[in-house]
Amino acid sequence: xxxxxxxxxxxxxxxxxxxxxxxxxxxxxxxxxxxxxxxxxxxxxxxxxxxxxxxxxxxxxxxxxxxxxxxxxxxxxxxxxxxxxxxxxxxxxxxxxxxxxxxxxxxxxxxxxxxxxxxxxxxxxxxxxxxxxxxxxxxxxxxxxxxxxxxxxxxxxxxxxxxxxxxxxxxxxxxxxxxxxxxxxxxxxxxxxxxxxxxxxxxxxxxxxxxxxxxxxxxxxxxxxxxxxxxxxxxxxxxxxxxxxxxxxxxxxxxxxxxxxxxxxxxxxxxxxxxxxxxxxxxxxxxxxxxxxxxxxxxxxxxxxxxxxxxxxxxxxxxxxxxxxxxxxxxxxxxxxxxxxxxxxxxxxxxxxxxxxxxxxxxxxxxxxxxxxxxxxxxxxxxxxxxxxxxxxxxxxxxxxxxxxxxxxxxxxxxxxxxxxxxxxxxxxxxxxxxxxxxxxxxxxxxxxxxxxxxxxxxxxxxxxx
Numbered sequence: 001x002x003x004x005x006x007x008x009x010x011x012x013x014x015x016x017x018x019x020x021x022x023x024x025x026x027x028x029x030x031x032x033x034x035x036x037x038x039x040x041x042x043x044x045x046x047x048x049x050x051x052x053x054x055x056x057x058x059x060x061x062x063x064x065x066x067x068x069x070x071x072x073x074x075x076x077x078x079x080x081x082x083x084x085x086x087x088x089x090x091x092x093x094x095x096x097x098x099x100x101x102x103x104x105x106x107x108x109x110x111x112x113x114x115x116x117x118x119x120x121x122x123x124x125x126x127x128x129x130x131x132x133x134x135x136x137x138x139x140x141x142x143x144x145x146x147x148x149x150x151x152x153x154x155x156x157x158x159x160x161x162x163x164x165x166x167x168x169x170x171x172x173x174x175x176x177x178x179x180x181x182x183x184x185x186x187x188x189x190x191x192x193x194x195x196x197x198x199x200x201x202x203x204x205x206x207x208x209x210x211x212x213x214x215x216x217x218x219x220x221x222x223x224x225x226x227x228x229x230x231x232x233x234x235x236x237x238x239x240x241x242x243x244x245x246x247x248x249x250x251x252x253x254x255x256x257x258x259x260x261x262x263x264x265x266x267x268x269x270x271x272x273x274x275x276x277x278x279x280x281x282x283x284x285x286x287x288x289x290x291x292x293x294x295x296x297x298x299x300x301x302x303x304x305x306x307x308x309x310x311x312x313x314x315x316x317x318x319x320x321x322x323x324x325x326x327x328x329x330x331x332x333x334x335x336x337x338x339x340x341x342x343x344x345x346x347x348x349x350x351x352x353x354x355x356x357x358x359x360x361x362x363x364x365x366x367x368x369x370x371x372x373x374x375x376x377x378x379x380x381x382x383x384x385x386x387x388x389x390x391x392x393x394x395x396x397x398x399x400x401x402x403x404x405x406x407x408x409x410x411x412x413x414x415x416x417x418x419x420x421x422x423x424x425x426x427x428x429x430x431x432x433x434x435x436x437x438x439x440x441x442x443x444x445x446x447x448x449x450x451x452x453x454x455x456x457x458x459x460x461x462x463x464x465x466x
Contacts, residue, residue, distance in 0.1 A: 014133035178223030
């Protein structure tokens with residue numbers, strides 16, 4: 001098929017299989033992305049190639065022996081052999097005709113005998129296309145090429161049967177909506193809605209992997225909206241659809257849910273070094289504490305006092321449930337906790353001490369906090385929006401000035417632990433830590449003290465506390 005730019009390594013591999021009397025096909029996402037190449041649309045982070053063949057696993061191993069630079073057989077029980085040829089990573093899988101028990105994701109592995117039987121068990125028609133190598137014969141029994149051209153996401157088999165076999169495919173549908181900008185077919189959306197509870201069969205680790213890819217996609221709002229509309233979000237991030245019930249304190253947004261999606265989109269526009277999972281999750285989740293803190297004030301306004309504190313705890317709990325790494329959980333939760341603090345800045349009333357604390361509490365997250373806070377301004381009042389941005393410009397200028405003066409990123413007390421022990425004549429222990437924290441607090445409040453003033457302050461503290 002002339003429209004497909006098949007890598008030379010694929011032809012090399014095909015020749016080895018043909019010599020042994022086997023058929024081999026480029027298949028799935030490799031074909032889809034080859035057809036999309038040049039459009040700037042793709043869901044794949046690498047150039048890995050996927051093949052399927054009538055050869056059984058042991059025959060695959062024999063065919064690549066002496067040709068592949070490395071081979072791994074961790075998936076051989078499922079018919080998959082992984083290999084590397086020069087800088088190309090390749091997976092070759094025997095035709096599959098699996099059946100599922102309807103209770104788990106684990107299939108009863110059965111090998112198939114033809115490409116058509118293999119393709120019908122794949123997740124979506126855009127992934128159910130193949131190219132027979134050698135002859136360059138395009139195989140598309142389920143209309144995947146037309147669906148690709150139309151941007152439609154549909155299943156080769158009945159969606160109810162496909163999702164019953166593997167409920168993770170429902171989450172993958174939302175991921176493809178985000179990454180590729182596709183629109184799910186009506187029957188796919190209906191099946192996702194009816195079968196959302198089936199997602200509970202999937203492990204948290206697999207759910208997290210798909211959700212992360214969704215959030216990092218080109219159109220994450222569309223993917224998240226699909227999750228919420230179908231009920232799948234209740235099994236992934238239930239705190240997000242819960243925000244649909246709330247109106248924010250400015251009474252200017254349809255609901256906190258819509259506001260949060262807008263904030264995420266605005267944060268994405270501020271990304272400077274590619275998709276940022278930490279920033280996007282923080283933007284999406286920054287207001288999830290509002291439903292739990294909603295109060296109606298005597299004047300009729302709605303308030304959400306301390307929603308950033310509650311939201312940070314909820315964020316930590318949700319991301320832990322999804323098995324995210326601890327470092328990412330800590331960072332996202334801290335951003336949620338800090339996102340509201342700037343609103344106490346007013347028109348610049350903060351002392352230098354408060355500015356130092358803002359920077360110190362943000363630590364390495366400061367640039368992301370800048371992006372999040374600026375993105376959180378979604379008011380339609382242009383004058384108010386401009387004032388907020390000017391105030392934040394002022395805060396950033398003060399931060400830059402203080403950093404230049406004091407190397408703010410490395411704030412430490414004027415005396416270290418060894419000096420504290422020497423001056424007070426005390427051994428290592430909790431008292432040293434308390435003295436250190438006292439000097440750090442003074443440093444935050446007053447700026448650099450100098451060695452003599454710091455020593456005097458330390459001795460005055462020790463006289464009252466030791």
